[in-house]
Amino acid sequence: xxxxxxxxxxxxxxxxxxxxxxxMIGLVLTITGKAVNYFRRSKEEKIEIVQKQxxxxxxxxxxxxxxxxxxxxxxxxxxxxxxxxxIFSRYPILSxxxxxxxxxxxxxxxxxxxxxTLRGIITSHET
Numbered sequence: 001x002x003x004x005x006x007x008x009x010x011x012x013x014x015x016x017x018x019x020x021x022x023x024m025i026g027l028v029l030t031i032t033g034k035a036v037n038y039f040r041r042s043k044e045e046k047i048e049i050v051q052k053q054x055x056x057x058x059x060x061x062x063x064x065x066x067x068x069x070x071x072x073x074x075x076x077x078x079x080x081x082x083x084x085x086x087i088f089s090r091y092p093i094l095s096x097x098x099x100x101x102x103x104x105x106x107x108x109x110x111x112x113x114x115x116x117t118l119r120g121i122i123t124s125h126e127t
Contacts, residue, residue, distance in 0.1 A: 051106075054087065054091070054110065055110050055113070055114070057087075057090070058083065058087070058107075058110045058111060058114045059114040059117055059118065061082075061083045061086050061087065061114075062079070062083055062111055062114040062115055062118055063114075063118055065079035065080075065082045065083050066079065066118065068082070080108070080111060083107075083111055084104070084107055087107060
């Protein structure tokens with residue numbers, strides 16, 4: 001009798017919560033698939049993914065720095081320092097890079113690209 005009550009309770013639970021169960025199974029399968037796909041990639045592909053994410057974040061940081069120091073015309077180095085400091089505080093793993101000069105050069109290049117993108121956006125909004 002006790003076994004049948006347990007089965008009945010389980011089936012009632014599944015019947016009452018089938019949508020939540022289906023969503024959770026879908027999430028687990030999606031996350032697992034994404035994780036497996038990521039770990040199968042080569043080191044270069046993983047680095048490229050991270051660089052694209054940082055580039056998107058960099059555009060936001062450059063925009064914030066431009067807004068913070070809008071009244072200061074000659075504050076380029078301060079803005080650059082703010083962006084680099086924020087990147088290193090958000091991603092502390094970057095401080096362990098074996099070639100920090102190359103990393104800073106890449107960040108500088110990304111800042112320059114973000115500035116070009118930002119100026120293009122501003123110009124298109126003004127017209």
